[in-house]
Amino acid sequence: MIRRRPLLGTLAAAPLAVPALAQAPWPNRPIRLVVPFPPGGASDIAGRQQAQVLSEALGVAVVVDNRAGAGGTIGTAHVAQSAPDGYTVMMSSPSSHLGAPLLFRNPGYEGVDDFTHIATFATGTAMVCVHPSVPARNIQELIAHARANPGRLNFGSAGAGGANHMLGVLFMLRTGVEFTHVPYRGAAPALADLIAGNIQLVFDSFSGIIGAVRAGQVRALAVTNPTRWPLAPEYPTVQEQGVPDYNLPSFSAVVGPRGIPDAIADRMHAAINAALATPQWQETLSRGGNAPFPNTRARFLEIMQEQRRTWQELVRTAGIQPEGCRILNRALAPAPPRRPRRCGASAPAGRSPAAGHPSSPPRSAESSR
Secondary structure, three states: OOOOOOHHHHHHHHHHHHHHHHOOOOOOOOEEEEEOOOOOOHHHHHHHHHHHHHHHHHOOOEEEEEOOOHHHHHHHHHHHOOOOOOOEEEEEOHHHHHHHHHHOOOOOOOOOOOEEEEEEEEEEOEEEEEOOOOOOOOHHHHHHHHHHOOOOOEEEEOOOOOHHHHHHHHHHHHHOOOOEEEEOOOHHHHHHHHHHOOOOEEEEEHHHHHHHHHOOOOEEEEEOOOOOOOOOOOOOEOHHHOOOOOOOOEEEEEEEEOOOOHHHHHHHHHHHHHHHOOHHHHHHHHHOOOEEOOOOHHHHHHHHHHHHHHHHHHHHHHOOEHHHEOOOOEOOOOOOOOOOOOOOOOOOOOOOOOOOOOOOOOOOHHHHO
């Protein structure tokens, strides 16, 4: 005799299996970590370090996905629009989340509100450096020289809107001096022109310029960090030399699309902070001129909100137009009337265009990555 199981009971039991499948332990497949800049640069190195930390802690592969373009907005927008399931995260930086959204029309995301803030990772600093011919050996002497020669000191950057450009704008804003901004296609050609004496100063990354400083090719006046840099404590800060509220942090971090469950974000945060506390990772970061930058998730969000206001102020002060159009050279005080140059126009007469000099359009923050 064939026994028939009640159909109603079978159907009633079936839905119970669905939540069990949906609640499979995380992570149970590879995680993708997007780097919104090309391979080989500082951001790519930071992203691969983050991927290594997460992979070792979570026991799954973490695959780096370089999605470069448009100042970092292509990869960043992709992550903002991804599912908040913990399987897509990204290497973030002030350039991608604070600078780029102000430089490009309709970037596809809001740099703070559209993301889950998981963990800060590493921080660096920059140095205020001048050509040896500049009669300044500290920040106050630089301010005095600039005030006596308004607009005659040229400062180079890796491109309009990048972090080292904004450091210069912030310096002008906090001190009231006026420099002339010269954007380049990256930090290296700007440094080359500083060494050659074609420009007078830069605000460049510690790791990128310390070799030239120690070789005597340029003179370092200060670090831009609010506290002395542990890798070069002999250099005073800009703040301690009488410039209050001078702080534009440089750091890498991990974020994901908005809505990642706290349990997942907290687990990634704990893994990263645990790694940053180890001598191995402290030494690894130190070799690259960086230092661990652990914070709570709440403090990470606060930093981004604070810096969003600062970047908005700086971009507004500098007069930068969306899509990276070149700004007028004089960023602050009213300048004598001059005909503005179109994006991509030649540099002013008298400047010798070296390789990467602004005889071609300045690149965005992506150039220095």
